[in-house]
Amino acid sequence: MKKSGKNIYGQGERAAYDGRYAFIQGALAAVSEQFALDGASYYEYDEKNELLRLRLRRAFGAAFEHEENLRPTPASAAARAVAGMQPCTASSPAGRFFYFPFKLDSFDPSGGRNAVPRTGLVRLERSPRKRRFSAAEAARADAWLRAYFKDYYKAEFFSLARRQEKTISAITELTEVFATALRVRDSFRHILAGIQTYFGFDRVRLYLIDEGNRKLKGELSADIRGQIKSISYEEIPLEQGAHRFADIVLGKSSGAFMERYKDCVLYMPLSVQGVTIGLLIVDNLLSQQRIEPAELAMLKSFGGQIALAVDNSRLFDKVEELSLYDELTKLPLRRYFNQRFQEEFYRAERFKQPLALVWADVDYFKEINDTYGHQIGDVALKEIGRVILSNLRKIDFPCRYGGDEIVILLPQATGAEAARLAQLKITLSIGISTFPQDASGLEAMLERADDALYWVKSHGRGRIALYSDTAAEKQKAAAAGGNTNGKS
């Protein structure tokens, strides 16, 4: 780094070609020194609007970007220079000028193979008190700038190389991202994070079609910082005219709307084998920056892979749901419970928090099945599952442990709290054990809850018993010489 306020442009070979404007700044700095100028300006020519658009300037020994849009007087020196691509000199009360028109080949931002010509003007400036540009000096300045601009392709090449590098890494790594996306919640995040890492849009949103309810449901939204949040609160009826997203998915969107936003929003319906499964929306609305056509094209080319990855994730979710959840009661199955029980137990142990285990048994379930048949038994179980799911706290974890036995984990709950939470207004026999009071291990907790349940069943059913209470009762009975737990 250099000391004091030295401008950083033009600090050596690499920096000189690091992008189009770095190169031009280098040119303005060098030509200012070479020809003892008071100022030098770089204008790009906007042919459509016939405007010279100032981009860079160097004056008073400082380089700066600046924007000014000016229309040269017809037939003026500057207008003639741009029209005929011929350099010329001019003089006015504002100063002495040399106009150097240029036409440079730039790469096509839309990703085309052909170069796009960029025309403009470099203006060399001296104050009115200083000497004019003589013909000889103008010729030298012209030759000098021509020679300098011959290397312009290096700056273009530098930019192109950066872009290609980004494209290649996007292609290789995004393919990997989409191919490996499987676990549903994580995979959607994974997909959105992948898109954001390589494209960096202001926002990416994913909506999925819920065919059963004819809705377009929000899933996730990722912002420019890569932060991902749920947008599950967004539900759009999948009907024409209900919302523009629905219209897009249904293929009924108006062209005018799409046209207005085409530069900074992309609506990408996700289809697998001809069936639309969702909608991916990327936008640069906050920055109002144009999404480069090449980037849009690349994202579109990934459309099939994204749709497939999203669909795979949904299928995986369904399979996982079938293997982890009981279809009838919608409660988790024992396999899933065992995994969560272990996690919750370790957590309780580590943070020294209570953990309660509720073991419930539907009273007279066998009699219901025998008397009214299994279909009615299933209805009863389904209802019990619904009641349990709608009455628990978010952190509680219920499970259909087998048959009519239901086990519920109640993290951070003592025995008394568990007994209160277990009052579900249905006729169940319930035994409760707690950590650390009743047991210090997983197996022991299950055993104690089962013991308490057994005690309830042998004492008239339809009650809730804490293991600690039943143990105390048993002790009392043992002291009195009786047998109170029904087991002998």
Added chain:
Amino acid sequence: MNIWLLSDYDPRKHLAFKSLLSRFSAAFPDTETEFQVKSRKSMWESLFAHLRDPKRNPLADIIEIPQNWTELFSRLGLLFDLSRRVEPLESKRYPGFILKELCRHDEARAFSAPWWIEAPALFYRTQALKGICQDPEKELASWEGFRATLDKLTSGGKRRNFRALSSPGSSGSVSVSDVLPRVWGRRGGLFSDDFNRATFTRDETAGGIEDWLELAVSGRIELFSPDRFENGPRPPEECAFIISSRKLAVRAGLKMLPYPGSAGSGFALVYNLAVSASSNDQDGAASFVSWAMEPQNMAAFTESFGVFPCLKSVFEQRLQEEREVDVYRRIFSAPELMPNIMVYPTAELLLERSLWNLSLKIARKEYTREDLNRELIMAQGEADYLLSLY
């Protein structure tokens, strides 16, 4: 330490900053500094480029931003909290109207330090108004009075190179900073009071924009001025009126008034220094900001290009020293600042785009009032949508 400075139409700002840096380097010879001047557009693009790809697009350590970009870029995580690092921020040594916008949502933290402030005012040449305007202070207080005087002037301007009105800060097209003082003057605004809706099409807002566009339609101001390209900025002595946010050297015959039609006080723009949250030298950068906020440094820097310092004590002292102290006191009694809310900078871009389209139409002589309606309706719709998202 890298510094990004906002570009200015007045090159004296860059020179003033160079001089400020020289003094900093003399005081702290071990600290190396570099600076780069970015246009507003390129500053915006650079900040978003960093958000999109931080490794390839590193930020400077210190960034100059319009004050009302603070909320957006702090919410996007780009700015470092300076509230405990810059003493004037900690002890809130800025005028209340600046602090109110800076800390709109969070009084405990401040992600940028107010640096300098400018406010548009009307300058007129007494000689040019001779026989046209008997009592400038009274007649030019309202927009209508100003417009009527302009009309008289245009018909009577015989001098070669004479222009009735000049707006030296113009970038060629009509811009948001051109129209907002008039919008405010009509008691319009860009948002509803609760910031839930954009109000570009409200009568007062659209009317304020139309007032300024009318100056261009009627040729009172020249868009994309070829003359400016050929001959440079118009010298003040060739203009009857100048609307400028900078103090002009009040040479013989040039006097100053508040912006016409600004009922009560004026409209002001504030520029701040911020430190990048990704800077490797946040302490050093915060120290530089603190140093720049020292009264003598702030005073010297702002005086060099005709703007006001933001530090309360220096600001008050400068006001007292001004020849036009009464006018400035009126302008700064309770100036309107653009709101420092997350969506504001984007809403301004939307309006800027509309004004650009309208400017091109005016320059081609294709403009109709319907164009203004259409542009404002579309820009407002987009701003409303953004407000619903952020």
